[in-house]
Amino acid sequence: MDKKKFDVLVERESALNWHAFDAYTTPAGSLWPRFFYYYGNDIGFLEWSKKRAIEDFFWQPSKPADINLYAAQIRNLTVRSNNIPVKIALPSGEDNNNLGLRSLSLSGDLENFEILSENANPYIRLYPNVKRDRSVLPYRLPVFKALEKITWVDVVVEPLGQPLDCECLLQFSNLQGLNLTGNLSNVASLKKLEKLESLAIRYAPNLENFPSLNAWDNLKSFIGWNIEEITGKRLKTELKELIKSGKELEYCSVSKLRSSVWFTTEYGIPFTNWESKNAKIATKAYKTALQKIAKGKTENEVKQALVELIETINKLPNIETVEREDTSIAIQQLIEASPVKIQQETANNWFDEVRDF
Structure with a gap:
């Protein structure tokens, strides 16, 4: 956990007295805290929640865990695994x-x-x-046999990272509601989810071969937000036609249509998680490089813009492995936006020649 954010620091193996929170309430008299973020291995919060309801609980164990949610009063539970096996038994319906x-x-x-x-x-x-690389094979969800009857699911991946293969969603054949965020592939397979009533697509830079909205007989709600403009224009037209046809619809919207360049150069600037001062300097240098590259007519002009960006990063303090990877991603994005075609290997060589981190 980010050391700037925690309120109480305990050893990961410490047994916690969760009842210590029992006496606390908000001024209105409701339970407090409502939200917990716990990095550790004491699962006593499950037993505690059977008597004291919890609205949101985030948990990241650091060793294999086996939990049973029967009778747990946790409305929204988030569990994160960083290469740690976690077994979760869900209560029956x-x-x-x-x-x-x-x-x-x-x-x-x-x-x-x-x-x-x-x-x-x-x-x-x-x-x-x-992966943070858009060129690798699409990601497929593991098969969750125990979840095959679920009716609502959200899946979130990075808009500028490894795409999600939508075909893997067909394991949830009873889906009535589906929200997808990020880079997608094989979107045509979504039409096989015949029970869909609600579908939302957000921050999707590639929707080639996306099904017609008429593909789902039961569709009542469709949202397309910050999606690529070519398919987005088609979907906006189809939505208008559905409304004119008198089809009974709930909330529907197609808006914020974006060019592929926008995803690369506006949304996907990779320095946002840096320390604030470094982030501000690196982002400004990135945008300056982009402006020069967009006007560039020769390979040398593109190279010079990239070199200036790398030299700016060279002068920043505390540049380590993660920051080096972010800068490499920035270089990749900038050559993708270049009107002059530059090979990735060539740009990588320029990067390695100039950087001193």
Whole structure:
């Protein structure tokens, strides 16, 4: 966890007295805290929650874990695995009363999760670790046999990272609601999810071969937001036609249509997680390089703009492995935006020649 954000620091193996929070309430009298972020291995919070409801709980264990959510009163539970096996037993649909689990979010290395369930149908959110390289083979979700009956799922990947292969979503054949965020591939397969009533696509730079909105007979709601403009214009037209036809619809919208250049150069600037002063300097240098590259007519002009960016980064303090990778991604994005075609290997050579980090 970011050391600037934690409120209490304990050893990962410490047993915690979760009842220490029992006496605390908000001025209005409701339970406090409502949200917990816990990095550690004490699963006593599950037993505690059977008597004291929790609205949101984020948990990242550091050793293999096996938990049972039967009777746990955690409305929204997020579990993150960083290469750690985690087994989660879900309450059955009959056991999951109004105070129990509403949504389960799994993040990190999803292949390390084992889900046990009998007819459980929580709202599932998936945040898989994907590569930051758009050129690699698309990512496929692991098969979650115990979740095959779920009706709602969200999947979030990076817009400028490894794409999600939408065909892997067909394992959830009962889906009525689907929210997808990020870089997608094989979107044509989504038309096989015949029970869809609600579909939302956000921050998607590539929607080539996306199905017609008429492909889903039960569709009542469609949202396309910050999506690539070519397919987005078609979907906007189709949505207008559906409205004119008198089809019964709930909230629908197609907006913020974006060019491929926007995703690369505006949304995807890779320095946003740096220390604030370094981030500001690097981002300014990135945008300056982009302006020069956009006007460039020769390979040498593009090279000079990249060299100036790298030299600016050279002067910043505390540039380590992660920052080096971010700068490499910035170089890749800039040559993609260049009107002069530059080979990635050539740009990498320039990067290695100039950088001193």
